[in-house]
Amino acid sequence: MKVRTVGFLWLLLVPLIVPAQESNPFANDPKAIAAGESQFRANCAFCHGLGARGGGRGPDLTRAQKRHGKTDAELFRTIDDGIPGTAMPQNGTTGQGVGMTDAEIWQVISYIRSVEKKAAAPHAGDATRGDKLFHGAAGCSTCHMVQGKGGRLGPELTNIVSARSFDALVESVRYPSKRLATGLIENTKEFPQEYETVSVTTADGKQYTGVALNEDNFSVQLMDMQQQIHLLDKTSLKSFRKSRESLMPAYDEKTLSPQDLNDLLAYLFQVSEK
């Protein structure tokens, strides 16, 4: 509490003394890039992957387009303050490490800029066709919502393109069970809830299958295939089965051609830009 108060006062004072730093003092400095890579491996790679190429937990930072990092100053704020409501923590609060100094954050930014690909992202598909596929033949919107339209059983996807690498998105379409999508994030909890499949039989013999919205040692909050929420005590259930086999069907190339997939990604890319 005290630290936050001090930080707030400091923010008030800083502009009076010196202008807040808006540009990276180490931009394009090879030494800073090397130091930044080391910091990145220690502090960021856990979610953003080695080489900053993203993973199942965080966005691909080699993409030039960043939702929370258009300028270096914005990227600095993202790293230092985190992004509320997401898995991106405030600097120094991950519980894993010690956090970074301002200089170290700038070094990391130098590193990230050095690995960005300036070439067009591999989404050269037809967004209009992707829109139709998403909300029609491919059936995505049965379970996924985009811009307020669609189902509720799977993750909301409006901004998914900026939150995950293309490789991770392709993997989650082709092999949805390989790495389950993450759901609810609770402030003090180490891990987010995942889209695990749960099947239960209640005391009165009713059977439900769906995704776990949340779970603890004694209760589970389940959304069934009809998108109805069931609030259940584990001890009162006749059976409780949890599976990491996703309820999402695996879309192989017969079901969804590479062109279809490209078009879908182009559509998702388009909506995430808005």
Place this chain on the structure above:
Amino acid sequence: MARASYLVAGFFFALISCCQSSAQVTSERIENTAQEPQNWLTYSGDYSGHRYSELKQINTDNVKNLVARWVYQTGALGKFETTPLVVDGILYGTGQDNRVFALDARTGRPIWQYQYIYPSDIRPCCGRVNRGVAILGDKVFFGTLDAHLIALDAKTGNVVWNVATTDYRDGYSFTLAPLAVKNLIVVGISGGEYGIRGFIDAYDPNTGQRKWRFNTTPGPGEQGHETWAGDSWKIGGAAAWITGVFDKETNQLFWPTGNPAPSNRRVQREGDNLFSNCLLALDVDTGKLNWYFQYTKHDEHDWDSTQVPVMIDLDGKKLIAHANRNGFFYLIDRSKAKLILAKPYAKTTWSVSKDEEGRPLATKDSSPTLEGNMVCPGAAGATNWMSPTFDPQTRLFYVNAREQCDIFSTAPQENEPGHAYYGSAYFPAADAEPYWGALRAIDPLTGEKQWEFKHVTPSWSGVLSTAGGLVFTGDSEGNLIALDAKAGKPLWHFQMGGAVIAAPMTFAVDGKQYVAIGAGSALFSFALP
């Protein structure tokens, strides 16, 4: 007239002084905690590290009726790790940001609060945490995130003395609860993620004067110095960030130490790196090393041995039980300084053989590489700093275990004072199994698991056992859970709305037994209606 007022004044002062001494906590009282189970006088409940209470008002039959009695909101953010102490109805605890509070233990109402103002440029590892206070005489003692040790007046929270033990700017901090023993306040330093030189210190409780220091990385001419390449001992880490235990019979402290720095890079510190990841037996009066046992030689996986070593006397043997972060349960004969057994209590892949002493040996391919190398347990360990408990009734040792493997990679870097010095990076494998945890009951004589209670995700909670036939633990989803100590059956739980990253304790006031634990940012207490 004047004579009369002197008499009145004398009577008044006699009144004041008569009552001060009754609340004094002495080392003798802490040695004999079993005589006053209503109080919780030291971090682990007693000097043996048992975290066991003789209180049995709450038992296996009535625990189902347990209800919340009060909640104290610290208002601070971050991980809330305190184990409160209770002395004669007053509860003393610490908040996440170096505040200290004293509460009416019946109602949770604060009596005093003290907020330490630390410098803005501290950068302690792994959260701005604190695990609690020590109490001795009329003072409470706590360590700060800028490596000060502070004595507060127990009745007011007023500062009696405040000493800087070292320079925090090099990465030193305190996070542990100090240990009050004999006429000393003993503390171990935190900061193993920096290029620090670890130490354990003892201070005079009345003046704050340092009585001794044991450096956990030996300098030239000292035992163990040869286990460090070049000058690497100067920045070799080996912090000592969990509260040790005290063996009155041998006048020894048993204190565990943490990882060598940098945490998983071999090249800068070839050798066994004594006294990192050790159990140290120190003479309490002088801080001199009597003997040591190194759990993990030349650790490359950040597997601090900073778990409370639990002194157990069973079948005529004087033992130490230690469920280590490296995945092995160790049983040591503390009278002979000899390892009796080392057995995995969680998934371990780093060792398939043992040396002549029975100590697990690391395989060559468990070393981290630049590309990364999967090893179990992961960096967070098979357990971490969370307290285990030993229940003399069931003769079982209980610990929250974690099932997780990680890819360990190197992140080469040079040391720069005050800057993180990991030399390492770790992350989950793309196809990693989901992490989970379990409260495990282990027979300390065999290392065999007797039962387990599975957690949905790994728990960072400590464990308490009581004469009521119960073990209490928390989970990361916010539950406090009471289980049957014999069979592991959950008998009661309460959802507190925030993850438990603390250990439960118990006390009694006015004949009523309470169980208290931190969750989220609040301290909860429970009792029978």
